[in-house]
Amino acid sequence: MRSFGRIFVEIWRSVRFELLSTLGSLLTIFLATLLPGLFWIASKNLTQTEAELKSGLTMDVFLREELTVEQITRLTKEFMGLGGVTGVTYVSKEDALNRMMQKFGPKMLAGLEDENPLPASFILSVDKSVFTQGVAEALSKKISRYPEVDDIVFAGDILNRLGNILRTTEILGFALSVMVAFAALFIIANTVRVAISDRRKTVEIMQLVGATRGYILTPFVMLGGMLGFSGAILSALALNWITGYVSNHLIKLVFLESHEIFTFIMSGLCLGMVGAFIATRKYLKI
Amino acid sequence: MRSFGRIFVEIWRSVRFELLSTLGSLLTIFLATLLPGLFWIASKNLTQTEAELKSGLTMDVFLREELTVEQITRLTKEFMGLGGVTGVTYVSKEDALNRMMQKFGPKMLAGLEDENPLPASFILSVDKSVFTQGVAEALSKKISRYPEVDDIVFAGDILNRLGNILRTTEILGFALSVMVAFAALFIIANTVRVAISDRRKTVEIMQLVGATRGYILTPFVMLGGMLGFSGAILSALALNWITGYVSNHLIKLVFLESHEIFTFIMSGLCLGMVGAFIATRKYLKI
Amino acid sequence: MLNVEGVSKYYGQRQAALSNISFRIDKGEMVFLTGASGAGKSTLLRLLYLEEKPSAGRILLDRFDLSRISKRKIPFLRRHVGVIFQDFRLIPERTAAENVALTLEVLGKSGREIRRKTDEALNLVGLLGKRNNYPYQLSGGEAQRVSVARAVVNEPLVLLADEPTGNLDEQNSRELLELLSEINMRGATTIIATHQVQLTAKYAKRTLNLVSGILEKETR
Amino acid sequence: MLNVEGVSKYYGQRQAALSNISFRIDKGEMVFLTGASGAGKSTLLRLLYLEEKPSAGRILLDRFDLSRISKRKIPFLRRHVGVIFQDFRLIPERTAAENVALTLEVLGKSGREIRRKTDEALNLVGLLGKRNNYPYQLSGGEAQRVSVARAVVNEPLVLLADEPTGNLDEQNSRELLELLSEINMRGATTIIATHQVQLTAKYAKRTLNLVSGILEKETR
Numbered sequence A, B: 001m002r003s004f005g006r007i008f009v010e011i012w013r014s015v016r017f018e019l020l021s022t023l024g025s026l027l028t029i030f031l032a033t034l035l036p037g038l039f040w041i042a043s044k045n046l047t048q049t050e051a052e053l054k055s056g057l058t059m060d061v062f063l064r065e066e067l068t069v070e071q072i073t074r075l076t077k078e079f080m081g082l083g084g085v086t087g088v089t090y091v092s093k094e095d096a097l098n099r100m101m102q103k104f105g106p107k108m109l110a111g112l113e114d115e116n117p118l119p120a121s122f123i124l125s126v127d128k129s130v131f132t133q134g135v136a137e138a139l140s141k142k143i144s145r146y147p148e149v150d151d152i153v154f155a156g157d158i159l160n161r162l163g164n165i166l167r168t169t170e171i172l173g174f175a176l177s178v179m180v181a182f183a184a185l186f187i188i189a190n191t192v193r194v195a196i197s198d199r200r201k202t203v204e205i206m207q208l209v210g211a212t213r214g215y216i217l218t219p220f221v222m223l224g225g226m227l228g229f230s231g232a233i234l235s236a237l238a239l240n241w242i243t244g245y246v247s248n249h250l251i252k253l254v255f256l257e258s259h260e261i262f263t264f265i266m267s268g269l270c271l272g273m274v275g276a277f278i279a280t281r282k283y284l285k286i
Numbered sequence C, D: 001m002l003n004v005e006g007v008s009k010y011y012g013q014r015q016a017a018l019s020n021i022s023f024r025i026d027k028g029e030m031v032f033l034t035g036a037s038g039a040g041k042s043t044l045l046r047l048l049y050l051e052e053k054p055s056a057g058r059i060l061l062d063r064f065d066l067s068r069i070s071k072r073k074i075p076f077l078r079r080h081v082g083v084i085f086q087d088f089r090l091i092p093e094r095t096a097a098e099n100v101a102l103t104l105e106v107l108g109k110s111g112r113e114i115r116r117k118t119d120e121a122l123n124l125v126g127l128l129g130k131r132n133n134y135p136y137q138l139s140g141g142e143a144q145r146v147s148v149a150r151a152v153v154n155e156p157l158v159l160l161a162d163e164p165t166g167n168l169d170e171q172n173s174r175e176l177l178e179l180l181s182e183i184n185m186r187g188a189t190t191i192i193a194t195h196q197v198q199l200t201a202k203y204a205k206r207t208l209n210l211v212s213g214i215l216e217k218e219t220r
């Protein structure tokens, strides 16, 4: 019945005289979808990095003096019994010096071998529960009660604060993305409105000779969908390129996975169709 | 003659039935101008930070052994004679240890006083010329020829590479800003086009009863100007808030200066007027 | 076929465009609707092709109650009603032929059939030579005739003509009325609104005369 | 006043809408322009109010050569030419009164003067009661009369009327022609295009008759 041919003729009628305007709107939609994409990728990478940092984070327990093997065994066992601790490693004074040398180079610390000033320590691996409010404090209080323990260093607080900042940024980014999505919806609606407003007489007359809503709506909704779809594809390509560029020149980033790309592009399509639908409806009387 | 009253009536005619659409376009322009603003502020702050880093950067010349006062005086004089060097400070082994202790805390390095492993050094302040290609290499070659010199450490290379990355990012940001400015132009043009396309018959008839181009153009160009102007003001307010927020929670940032804000808002105004002019012209026959 | 029962139409409160109009038109009849400028002729026709709804009264077309019909059904009803509009209502960005074809396109007819019928209809109004002219490239009378061709191309059950000869000279007017009565012969119930009383006299058809929205007299 | 010298107008290559037309109209004259549908009446008027330019020939209006005038001057010339369009050309989002006022607004007249003259003109065409109606709220004939009011409100030097009675019944047609000839008496050179030959007979004015773009005969 209603052939695809006709729909494309109708779309072409809209685009034909307004090629420049259509390209302009494509550029705008491309830019508009770029921003949510950037935030998506940034948030994905930040979340991942934060998780990695957290999983690699340790609590360093410095000791007053080197321990005997029995002491090590006992304390290891007792520390493992504490909630949130997933691993315990003993670092002797000598191990500590070796680690320090690896960090700063042997030259700088030459001569330190003779009289090693570094203390022995336990390094505790911890799980995520430690990042909840108050847990880390309780844990370090418990540990500091052991007479062998001199000092405890835990970077979790800083990381937690960093995490909060990241989350605030993410929320801001999300809010901005939603606004931008609205803007994209609006841009598409406006482009379609120009197309239909230029042809409002046509629409009116079509209705008078018996065209149904669907018959009139379809080409415009398709036009909107195509705009959103193409904009999102261009945007995905650009994001891929940007991610690659940053990975090569600055820091390694992961890109969206294929199902996420699919979601991204389909969102563009839907946005376009909804925008066009909203814009077109106003011009229909019945 | 042509009263302001008339112009506002005409603008109001355009906006009246399309209040939502006008607000949508305002939001879009606000978002569109936000991005160049963000890049402007980021670039301003990065440039400033880079300049500060560069001005604070030194070339560390490590020595084989402590020098006598005559040696220090002689070498200081000779180093000062080298191009690009603006200051020379001698750091004895003891000074070095004190600095290190300040950095890492006295506890970690306790016992180091007895047998100080750190070398004496000269710290050379350098000027910007050192950041040009090859100058730093030539300088360190000259210095390394002195028999007293053991090793030279200069972070300029890394900073230079960082600078390059910053500049690439700035160029990308600028390109993106230009695209976004085009998009904003397009959005305003499109909004005005909807307004004028809804009233194309009016425009045609006005011409037939003797209205001049200016008479017809003015209200639409003013509408575009107002959109661009308001969008830019909203954007400036938001940027001010964002800068303040980041300054309080992450890192201290400087905001645009008042003449820069003026430029920013006036750009919005001009963009709006140009966009509207382009959109309107097409609908005029004479 | 068409049954108008006590129909009134008010715009605002001040004046009624139509007051308590009642009449019946049988299938295949041809009726003239006369009256001075502003008498309500166009308003009455607008009610019949559902561009507006009556303020009071009922309109029955075939089995359908036009005053109650649901919005979704309006397009399907309009497909059986051909309308010649007083202001032509041609689509500006389509040629004469494309304008005529619209009625058939909407029905999903095949390209071949559309072309054949369109040419036939344009030939009928003597404008086959202007098939590729856009509306702005047509004279007032030509535009009016294209509007006629579009209304009759699908052989509607009901044909409504609003001032179809307003922009035509005598010669063309006579030919057009011949054409309309020919289409009426083929079975289309036809209502022609006009202020040219001398035309109605010549055809000696039933005439409804409106005076300020009131159905005055019925002559035959 | 108006001097048309060998004017032709071609659309595309096939047919001339006007072929080598020449005539002179004196200041204050009233002239009818007749011809069948598609004869070229509207085309000729379009050349006179500069919506189009002639393909060949010269048109002199007062001291101005219309075929050579610069685009920037067109608006100022149009202010002295009142036009009644065949298709009315009313602004849809303005009321009848606002449509009539447009001519004066463009000239930058004061609000008070605009209101006074607008009401006067609407009264002249008998539509003061419909001053606040939008065009879609007017009947065909009413719209035509608003178009007349707009054309005469500024007392133009030249008045062009394209089929001003096409949508009017006899009574209204006669009144309108009375109005136009009254405005002509006051000094406006008036050209009225019409296919209603019986009208021109009644007025016994000079008549230019177009047949397929050729000026056939001139009767007086």
Ligand SMILES: Nc1ncnc2c1ncn2[C@@H]1O[C@H](COP(=O)(O)OP(=O)(O)OP(=O)(O)O)[C@@H](O)[C@H]1O
Residues within 6 Å of the ligand: C011, C012, C017, C035, C036, C037, C038, C039, C040, C041, C042, C043, C044, C086, C195, D130, D133, D136, D137, D138, D139, D140, D141, D142, D167, D168
């Ligand atoms: N939408 C509307 N709102 C208000 N008044 C209207 C509207 N439509 C028509 N009218 C008024 O209703 C009356 C009848 O209008 P209608 O168009 O039916 O007249 P008509 O008989 O077709 O006249 P004509 O021969 O001039 O076309 C007119 O006085 C007109 O002003």
Ligand SMILES: Nc1ncnc2c1ncn2[C@@H]1O[C@H](COP(=O)(O)OP(=O)(O)OP(=O)(O)O)[C@@H](O)[C@H]1O
Residues within 6 Å of the ligand: C130, C133, C136, C137, C138, C139, C140, C141, C142, C167, C168, D011, D012, D017, D035, D036, D037, D038, D039, D040, D041, D042, D043, D044, D086, D195
């Ligand atoms: N822009 C155009 N392009 C092509 N042909 C045109 C154009 N304008 C008019 N024509 C043709 O020129 C001829 C004269 O048109 P015009 O409008 O002058 O006729 P008219 O005498 O006013 O007729 P009517 O009484 O029907 O209004 C017509 O055949 C028309 O099709």
Ligand SMILES: [Mg+2]
Residues within 6 Å of the ligand: C041, C042, C043, C086, C162, C163, D139, D140, D141
């Ligand atoms: Mg009517």
Ligand SMILES: [Mg+2]
Residues within 6 Å of the ligand: C139, C140, C141, D041, D042, D043, D086, D162
């Ligand atoms: Mg004409």
